[in-house]
Amino acid sequence: MIQQAVILMAQNEPNEDKTRGEIIHTSSVAAFDGQMGQVAYAAVAGMTLPLAREIGEFGIRVCTICLGVYDTPLLAAKE
Template sequence: MIRQAVILMVQNEPNEDTARGVIIYTSSVAAFDGQMGQVAYAAISGMTLPLAPDIGEFGIRVCTICLVVFDTPLLAALPQKENDALTKTIVFPQRLGKPD
């Protein structure tokens, strides 16, 4: 998908900073925790830095936003003990993320 997006983005008219666009990934802090079953997050975060110089020469930036645990209906289904344990892993603010 990145390859296809870059093919189109290099055709954009550059702005005053010679930028043609930005690719923004959404990942998770799980990428850095080595959690079981979270390899996809590590892959996304892991390709950000090597990709940046490769496509930067074309005026395209790349970055990854790594989110924490969010308060979703899926988490609401967890037992309170597990929910509390997840919340304690968050440094600041020590609460689940709010989707709104």
């Protein structure tokens, strides 16, 4: 999906910041814990910097938001 999006985004006219778009991934702080079953989170977080370097020349920025644990009523109910 990223490959297809980059093809289209690279054709955009640059804005006043000379950028053509931004790709924002969503991951988790679990990406950095090395826990079993969390490979997908680590993969998303791990590809951010190489991808940003590869497509930055086209004016496309890449970032990943890694969400943490939130204290919610749902979590409190499991005690």
